[in-house]
Amino acid sequence: MPVNIPETARKRIVIIGAGFGGLKLAKKLVGSGYQIVLIDKNNYHQFQPLFYQVASSGIEPSSILFPLRKIFQKCKDVYIRVAEVYSVDTTKKELQTSLDMVWYDYLVIATGVNSNFFGMKNMEKFAIPMKSISEAMALRNHILLNLERAVTLFDKDVDEKKALLNVIVVGGGPTGVEVAGAIAEMKKFVLPKDYPDLNFDLMQVNLVEGSDTLLGGMSEHAAEKALFYLKRLGINVMLNTRVTDYDGNWLLFADGVKIKSKLVIWAAGISGEVPEGIPVGSVGRGKRMLVDAYNRVKGFDDIYSIGDASFMSTADYPNGHPQVAQVAIQQGANLAWNFKAIKKGELEKPFRYIDRGSMATIGRNRAVADLSFLKFSGFIAWLTWMFVHLMAILGVKNKLLIFVNWMWSYITYDQSLRLILRAAESKKEI
Amino acid sequence: MPVNIPETARKRIVIIGAGFGGLKLAKKLVGSGYQIVLIDKNNYHQFQPLFYQVASSGIEPSSILFPLRKIFQKCKDVYIRVAEVYSVDTTKKELQTSLDMVWYDYLVIATGVNSNFFGMKNMEKFAIPMKSISEAMALRNHILLNLERAVTLFDKDVDEKKALLNVIVVGGGPTGVEVAGAIAEMKKFVLPKDYPDLNFDLMQVNLVEGSDTLLGGMSEHAAEKALFYLKRLGINVMLNTRVTDYDGNWLLFADGVKIKSKLVIWAAGISGEVPEGIPVGSVGRGKRMLVDAYNRVKGFDDIYSIGDASFMSTADYPNGHPQVAQVAIQQGANLAWNFKAIKKGELEKPFRYIDRGSMATIGRNRAVADLSFLKFSGFIAWLTWMFVHLMAILGVKNKLLIFVNWMWSYITYDQSLRLILRAAESKKEI
Numbered sequence: 021m022p023v024n025i026p027e028t029a030r031k032r033i034v035i036i037g038a039g040f041g042g043l044k045l046a047k048k049l050v051g052s053g054y055q056i057v058l059i060d061k062n063n064y065h066q067f068q069p070l071f072y073q074v075a076s077s078g079i080e081p082s083s084i085l086f087p088l089r090k091i092f093q094k095c096k097d098v099y100i101r102v103a104e105v106y107s108v109d110t111t112k113k114e115l116q117t118s119l120d121m122v123w124y125d126y127l128v129i130a131t132g133v134n135s136n137f138f139g140m141k142n143m144e145k146f147a148i149p150m151k152s153i154s155e156a157m158a159l160r161n162h163i164l165l166n167l168e169r170a171v172t173l174f175d176k177d178v179d180e181k182k183a184l185l186n187v188i189v190v191g192g193g194p195t196g197v198e199v200a201g202a203i204a205e206m207k208k209f210v211l212p213k214d215y216p217d218l219n220f221d222l223m224q225v226n227l228v229e230g231s232d233t234l235l236g237g238m239s240e241h242a243a244e245k246a247l248f249y250l251k252r253l254g255i256n257v258m259l260n261t262r263v264t265d266y267d268g269n270w271l272l273f274a275d276g277v278k279i280k281s282k283l284v285i286w287a288a289g290i291s292g293e294v295p296e297g298i299p300v301g302s303v304g305r306g307k308r309m310l311v312d313a314y315n316r317v318k319g320f321d322d323i324y325s326i327g328d329a330s331f332m333s334t335a336d337y338p339n340g341h342p343q344v345a346q347v348a349i350q351q352g353a354n355l356a357w358n359f360k361a362i363k364k365g366e367l368e369k370p371f372r373y374i375d376r377g378s379m380a381t382i383g384r385n386r387a388v389a390d391l392s393f394l395k396f397s398g399f400i401a402w403l404t405w406m407f408v409h410l411m412a413i414l415g416v417k418n419k420l421l422i423f424v425n426w427m428w429s430y431i432t433y434d435q436s437l438r439l440i441l442r443a444a445e446s447k448k449e450i
Numbered sequence: 451m452p453v454n455i456p457e458t459a460r461k462r463i464v465i466i467g468a469g470f471g472g473l474k475l476a477k478k479l480v481g482s483g484y485q486i487v488l489i490d491k492n493n494y495h496q497f498q499p500l501f502y503q504v505a506s507s508g509i510e511p512s513s514i515l516f517p518l519r520k521i522f523q524k525c526k527d528v529y530i531r532v533a534e535v536y537s538v539d540t541t542k543k544e545l546q547t548s549l550d551m552v553w554y555d556y557l558v559i560a561t562g563v564n565s566n567f568f569g570m571k572n573m574e575k576f577a578i579p580m581k582s583i584s585e586a587m588a589l590r591n592h593i594l595l596n597l598e599r600a601v602t603l604f605d606k607d608v609d610e611k612k613a614l615l616n617v618i619v620v621g622g623g624p625t626g627v628e629v630a631g632a633i634a635e636m637k638k639f640v641l642p643k644d645y646p647d648l649n650f651d652l653m654q655v656n657l658v659e660g661s662d663t664l665l666g667g668m669s670e671h672a673a674e675k676a677l678f679y680l681k682r683l684g685i686n687v688m689l690n691t692r693v694t695d696y697d698g699n700w701l702l703f704a705d706g707v708k709i710k711s712k713l714v715i716w717a718a719g720i721s722g723e724v725p726e727g728i729p730v731g732s733v734g735r736g737k738r739m740l741v742d743a744y745n746r747v748k749g750f751d752d753i754y755s756i757g758d759a760s761f762m763s764t765a766d767y768p769n770g771h772p773q774v775a776q777v778a779i780q781q782g783a784n785l786a787w788n789f790k791a792i793k794k795g796e797l798e799k800p801f802r803y804i805d806r807g808s809m810a811t812i813g814r815n816r817a818v819a820d821l822s823f824l825k826f827s828g829f830i831a832w833l834t835w836m837f838v839h840l841m842a843i844l845g846v847k848n849k850l851l852i853f854v855n856w857m858w859s860y861i862t863y864d865q866s867l868r869l870i871l872r873a874a875e876s877k878k879e880i
Contacts, residue, residue, distance in 0.1 A: 023602045026647070063594060063870050080512045087868045089644035099647070102598040102870070119602045164493060168532040172549045174454045214519040217456070217529070438517045440493050440532070 023120045025099050030055040033359065034115065034124035036105050036295065038065050038088055041327030041348030042130030046098060047091075048356030053363055056098045057122060059115075063088055063102045069345065071156040072195065075163070076202035077210070077438045081153050105131075107296030110320060115295075128355065129295065129309060129317070129325040133343060136289035136306075146268040147286040150195060159285065161440045163187070163203070166282050167211065168440075171218050178222070183280040185223035188271055190263055191287030192229025193236065194380040197246055199285060200227040201382040204253040214438065226256045226279075228263060230288070235388070237342055238378055242388040245397060249382040263288075290343065292329040304331045308340065313370035315355050326351035332371065346376055453550045455529050460485040463789065464545065464554035466535050466725065468495050468518055471757030471778030472560030476528060477521075478786030483793055486528045487552060489545075493518055493532045499775065501586040502625065505593070506632035507640075507868045511583050535561075537726030540750060545725075558785065559725065559739060559747070559755040563773060566719035566736075576698040577716040580625060589715065591870045593617070593633070596712050597641065598870075601648050608652070613710040615653035618701055620693055621717035622659030623666065624810040627676055629715060630657040631812040634683040644868065656686045656709070658693060660718070665818070667772055668808055672818040675827060679812040693718075720773065722759040734761045738770065743800035745785050756781040762801065776806055 025032075031054050035042045038060040046058045067084035074081050092098045104118040108127065115122045135149035148159045170184040189200040204225045212220055227234075227250060233243045234250075234257070250257055262274040263284075270278045292307040302318040304310045308331035310318040315330060317323045327348030331340045341347045351371055358368040377391030379402075387402035389395060455462075461484050465472045468490040476488045497514035504511050522528045533547040538557065545552045565579035578589045600614040619630040634655045642650055657664075657680060663673045664680075664687070680687055692704040693714075700708045722737040732748040734740045738761035740748040745760060747753045757778030761770045771777045781801055788798040807821035809832075817832035819825060 024604045063598060063868070080510060082510045082512075082869060085869050087644070090868065093643050094646075101602060103602075119599075165532075168493060169549075172453045172531060172533075213523050214517070216524075438493070438520065439512060439515050 021120050023101060023103075023117070023122050025057055025101070025122065026055075028055055028097075030097065031125040031363075032057060032123070033126045033128060034059065034122060035128045035130055036060075036115075037130035037132060037327075037329075038062075039068075039130055039132045039327060039348060040345040041132075041352040042128065043088075043091070044349045044352030045128060045130065045326065045356050048353055049359060050092075050095045050098060052356070052360050054097070054126075054359060057101060057124070058088065058092075058098065059101045059103055059105060059117065059122065060088065061102070061104050063100070065091065066153050071150050071153065072199040072202050074153065074156040075150060075159040075199055076206050077160055077164075078202060081157060085153060105295055108323075109297060110299075110323065113322065125322065126359070127323045129298075129323065129329060130327050130348070130352070131293035131295065131329045132348075133290040133306075133328040134293050135286055136291040137286065138289055140265060142268075143263070143266050143284075143286065146266050147190070147284040149286045150199060151290070159199075162283055163206075164438055164440045167215060167218070170222075171215055179280065182222050182224075183269065184282045185218075185220075186226070186279070186281040187224070187283050187285070188226045188228060188279065188281045189285045189287060190228045191289070192227060192231070192234040192257075192259070193287060194378075196227060196229070196285075196287035197234055197250065197380050197382060199287065200225055200255050201250060201253060201386075204250075204255050208253070210438075224256060225254070226258065226281075228258045228261050230260070230262045232260050234259075235380055238380065238388070239390045239395065241395060242380070242390050245388045246380060246382055249386050249388075253382070290328070292331075294329065298323075305340070306331070314358055314368050315351055315371060324355060326355055334371075334373075337373065341373055342378070344378060346378075347373055350374065451550045453531060453533075453547070453552050455485075455487055455531070455552065458485055458527075460527065461555040461793075462487060462553070463556045463558060464489065464552060465558045465560055466490075466545075467560035467562055467757075467759075468492075469498070469560060469562045469757060469778060470775040471562075471782040472558065473518075473521070474779045474782030475558060475560065475756065475786050478783055479789060480522075480525045480528060482786070482790050484527070484556075484789060487531060487554070488518065488522075488528065489531045489533055489535060489547065489552065490518065491532070491534050493530070495521065496583050501580050501583065502629040502632050504583065504586040505580060505589040505629055506636050507590055507594075508632060511587060515583060535725050538753075539727060540753065543752065555752065556789070557753045558745075559728075559753065559759060560757050560778070560782070561723035561725065561759045562778075563720040563736075563758040564723050565716055566721040567716065568719055570695060572698075573693070573696050573714075573716065576696050577620065577714040579716045580629060581720070589629075592713055593636075594868055594870045597645060597648070600652075601645055609710065612652050612654075613699065614712045615648075615650075616656070616709065616711035617654070617713050617715070618656045618658060618709065618711045619715045619717060620658045621719070622657060622661070622664040622687075622689070623717060624808075626657060626659070626715075626717035627664055627680065627810050627812060629717065630655055630685050631680060631683060631816075634680075634685050638683070640868075654686060655684070656688065656711075658688045658691050660690070660692045662690050664689075665810055668810070668818070669820045669825065671825060672810070672820050675818045676810060676812055679816050679818075683812070720758070722761075724759065728753075735770070736761070744788055744798050745781055745801060754785060756785055764801075764803075767803065771803055772808070774808060776808075777803055780804065 033054045034057045035046055036059050043065050046056050049056050064085040064087045070084045073079045088100045106116045108115050113124050135151050137144040149155050166184040170181050173181050187203055189196045207223050234246045235243050264274050265272040266284050271281055271284055272278050294303055309325040311325050311330045311332050315324045315326050317325050328343040354371045361368050379389040381387040381402050385399040388397050463484045464487045465476055466489050473495050476486050479486050494515040494517045500514045503509045518530045533549040536546045538545050543554050565581050567574040579585050596614040600611050603611050617633055619626045637653050664676045665673050694704050695702040696714050701711055701714055702708050724733055732740055739755040741755050741760045741762050745754045745756050747755050758773040763770055784801045791798050809819040811817040811832050815829040818827050
């Protein structure tokens with residue numbers, strides 16, 4: 021049974037995923053003469069770069085979530101469907117979803133990535149990833165619950181106390197660096213006020229990285245600066261260190277050493293989200309879908325993939341493009357251009373990545389930036405980047421309002437967000 | 451094993467519940483020479499009067515939740531413990547909690563009320579109550595999920611569509627009236643913009659009340675005005691109507707009639723939350739604890755109960771006081787005064803309720819008010835009440851900020867809050 025989407029003369033482009041890439045593509049295709057069907061598990065776009073702020077109670081989830089229906093209010097020919105995509109039938113050109121069947125003329129897979137635990141079942145069971153807002157909220161709850169537990173223990177239970185206050189972040193990429201920094205600042209500026217009867221010398225934030233450098237992919241200068249900032253925040257950074265197991269209490273390292281901790285945050289690995297039905301021959305390293313310069317998935321001329329889930333090898337990027345928002349956004353824009361070209365019977369444009377540089381924030385207001393034209397750091401850099409980024413992604417409407425509102429809550433910082441908050445058990449299956 | 455709370459020479463007052471009553475009491479007792487232990491399931495105070503706004507995506511949860519540790523920052527001798535209270539041992543003067551044992555010199559039970567389904571197991575299973583912020587969030591998700599489902603159905607499935615869009619609120623008290631009004635306004639002003647391909651003539655909001663009047667306890671004038679407002683919002687109000695069963699699809703009425711609906715909101719009954727260990731002899735109608743004019747629970751001189759969970763019969767209120775915030779707040783204040791009196795060996799003051807009047811809002815900005823000195827309605831009335839209420843409950847700190855911030859998001863209304871949002875499965879048991 022097909023899902024109810026009006027049948028029109030227009031060709032239908034189905035986009036799976038409303039992340040940076042999928043959202044950009046959909047917006048650029050508004051009014052292009054195609055029928056756009058945007059499918060996402062959630063009814064909102066998630067502004068991933070700030071998950072770590074949600075996890076550390078810096079901002080509220082709703083500040084970085086944008087309801088898709090709001091973004092596309094008054095956009096004709098755009099149909100939003102909140103559903104899980106189970107599989108794709110590439111011959112029938114149909115998707116099986118949690119709602120029902122959706123057929124397509126063109127399919128764009130912008131599903132991004134999910135956490136990769138490299139087969140460590142226990143790690144997957146007990147460590148907390150941060151690839152979705154729900155996980156970021158769960159992490160926030162976890163941190164606060166550990167503190168509430170710690171405050172009720174006696175001094176003689178110092179080991180248990182330490183374990184509850186011991187935060188271990190696995191993975192020295194931007195996410196790991198950012199969340200570690202944010203939690204370290206919570207410890208420094210916010211938590212002592214909330215828990216006067218808790219000795220925060222017992223709290224240790226650790227950052228574990230398997231390689232010999234942080235922020236791999238960024239410049240040496242950035243990596244060094246980040247290391248300096250993190251250490252100044254009192255974070256224990258362990259480079260060249262691999263973890264092998266975690267049972268919820270003990271984190272085991274490759275060299276056999278163990279650390280007791282009730283909170284391990286997993287930011288160490290990702291792998292592409294490939295829907296059932298895409299042949300293995302079309303999937304490459306990191307479970308990313310192999311695409312040509314036009315983002316067409318290998319072996320298909322009606323299926324595309326953009327963003328983190330895709331793997332495009334070019335002269336400048338023989339090992340694929342970096343899995344960052346900018347690539348996804350630019351690929352979304354380029355693909356939109358190509359769809360219009362196809363319609364006009366014009367030549368399609370191969371994707372060329374314009375590296376606007378990369379960036380990571382440490383703590384709340386320090387940052388390291390590698391830009392094409394200059395390298396800089398500090399609060400202003402961070403602010404600029406935030407602004408540019410929000411502008412790039414938000415709809416025309418009230419982007420400034422959101423930015424101002426967000427800045428306001430951000431600057432006040434010690435606001436009322438340290439809430440252990442959950443929605444009650446939903447009484448329906450959807 | 452006792453929970454770690456410093457042992458001091460001071461008498462320890464343990465307060466269960468950080469609602470209007472418990473919070474007021476704790477704040478008034480700061481610096482009184484007692485040791486205050488405030489126990490709540492959550493680490494925040496919930497501003498109940500606005501749950502219906504959260505449910506209808508009007509404001510975000512964090513706008514009406516106030517972290518207890520923030521409220522009591524820098525307050526000496528106040529110890530917050532986030533825990534579930536399992537039972538009380540009135541002879542040993544100990545509480546068994548999810549954390550462990552907590553002993554007391556004086557115990558104040560300010561646990562409020564919970565939904566009462568009058569033994570209707572199915573109703574409890576399928577209808578959605580609104581007694582906590584979690585439930586309000588679940589209701590929001592439920593409403594939005596029903597809409598997402600409805601939009602994917604074909605016109606021929608009109609019955610199923612109607613069932614998904616059919617909202618039935620059971621209970622014509624303030625909560626029922628307010629949530630019904632808010633959802634009706636969502637339907638009118640917000641949803642058609644989000645769901646252009648959905649015919650909202652199919653959506654019907656119903657309010658079911660067992661008695662022959664809305665807002666029982668308020669004036670006839672208020673009841674009539676409320677009825678008028680609700681009808682003008684297109685709400686189908688059914689008075690003298692009792693429901694007997696609901697299986698998640700069909701709501702059954704006492705007269706045998708059935709209505710198909712995927713959403714039944716339960717606002718029809720409440721009963722006191724009495725901890726294990728309080729003898730039945732001390733509990734009266736509506737499972738409320740019988741207290742004397744000093745809020746002492748019948749049969750005890752060291753156990754008190756204030757607010758909704760208590761039943762105080764006086765000359766002016768032979769059938770007990772209304773279960774509203776004002777009573778809880780005033781009882782909290784009076785009890786604080788009495789604890790100080792006890793310390794000074796002075797006479798305790800019997801509680802006398804000063805009725806500041808009652809009020810219900812219909813939709814977003816209409817309201818009916820019965821005040822002692824005048825009866826009025828409309829937006830200004832509503833605004834005044836909001837302001838007074840917030841002032842009454844918030845800490846000295848940033849109450850204005852919160853009010854302004856809240857008003858801002860409230861006035862913009864069509865903001866980005868229609869989020870189907872859940873925290874991921876927490877990976878710990880606490």
